[in-house]
Amino acid sequence: MIFKTFGLILFFSWSQSKSIFMPNLPFGEYRFVIDKLYPCGSRKNHTIQFNYYSSKKASNITEIKGNITFLIPFDDNLTIDINVSSWGSTGGWIPNYYILIRKNACSSIRNLFGNSWLTMLNAFNVPAYRCPIPVGTYITSGYDLTKFEDNGLPKVFFYGKYKVVGRYKNVENKEVGCFVGEINLIRPWETTI
Numbered sequence: 001m002i003f004k005t006f007g008l009i010l011f012f013s014w015s016q017s018k019s020i021f022m023p024n025l026p027f028g029e030y031r032f033v034i035d036k037l038y039p040c041g042s043r044k045n046h047t048i049q050f051n052y053y054s055s056k057k058a059s060n061i062t063e064i065k066g067n068i069t070f071l072i073p074f075d076d077n078l079t080i081d082i083n084v085s086s087w088g089s090t091g092g093w094i095p096n097y098y099i100l101i102r103k104n105a106c107s108s109i110r111n112l113f114g115n116s117w118l119t120m121l122n123a124f125n126v127p128a129y130r131c132p133i134p135v136g137t138y139i140t141s142g143y144d145l146t147k148f149e150d151n152g153l154p155k156v157f158f159y160g161k162y163k164v165v166g167r168y169k170n171v172e173n174k175e176v177g178c179f180v181g182e183i184n185l186i187r188p189w190e191t192t193i
């Protein structure tokens, strides 16, 4: 399924470079809209705590506010395990749409985030841009999500609603942190309201 998806995406990226315009395709360039950010079920004993939430600053500006607390360094001893569900056409989340497991969590996230890694660390007042990120509580007064669009994720994807659950695990494979986001990939000319 995933390989087919990426095959299509590669094909589309290639055909797009020849300026073929197909606005009704189910995939293409998208705008990234966050519907919700919320904590995972149990955060007992978590040494990485995501205390952030999304907040609408204006009808077209969404910010992330709050803090992230690292009681352990955020480094490459950690593994990141991302589990994406998609919203089904008849409603309900369909699990295991996409599973991504990466060792070297800090470097992997830095690569996935691309340039938005810098803007995000800057917004959270993190004093370092390289891995590891030292122990501390990092607070943001607001990270404008349009800045997150400058990331290393595929620029072309299937439109729709997705739920992304990310779990950080330590070398003993114990969960040390978890985040959930519900996102919407919409066509560039669509609005959310």
Ligand SMILES: *[C@@H]1O[C@H](CO)[C@@H](O)[C@H](O)[C@H]1NC(C)=O
Residues within 6 Å of the ligand: 042, 044, 045
């Ligand atoms: C949290 O840690 C304590 C002590 O190590 C352990 O007894 C408890 O089961 C842990 N709770 C969870 C939810 O992992």
Ligand SMILES: *[C@@H]1O[C@H](CO)[C@@H](O)[C@H](O)[C@H]1NC(C)=O
Residues within 6 Å of the ligand: 051, 066, 067, 137, 139
């Ligand atoms: C981080 O966020 C949590 C949850 O909103 C809050 O209780 C805590 O006071 C915040 N910490 C700091 C240092 O702002």
Ligand SMILES: *[C@@H]1O[C@H](CO)[C@@H](O)[C@H](O)[C@H]1NC(C)=O
Residues within 6 Å of the ligand: 058, 060, 061, 146
């Ligand atoms: C948001 O809307 C305002 C006024 O409607 C506009 O000036 C601004 O450029 C918009 N910002 C973005 C990021 O689209």
Ligand SMILES: *[C@@H]1O[C@H](CO)[C@@H](O)[C@H](O)[C@H]1NC(C)=O
Residues within 6 Å of the ligand: 075, 076, 077, 132
């Ligand atoms: C793993 O953790 C150890 C002990 O905290 C640290 O010295 C080492 O630099 C870490 N390794 C990586 C790759 O982050």
Ligand SMILES: *[C@@H]1O[C@H](CO)[C@@H](O)[C@H](O)[C@H]1NC(C)=O
Residues within 6 Å of the ligand: 083, 084, 095, 096, 099
């Ligand atoms: C992904 O999430 C679904 C639904 O929460 C769960 O059933 C499945 O076991 C998870 N898969 C992995 C590999 O974690």
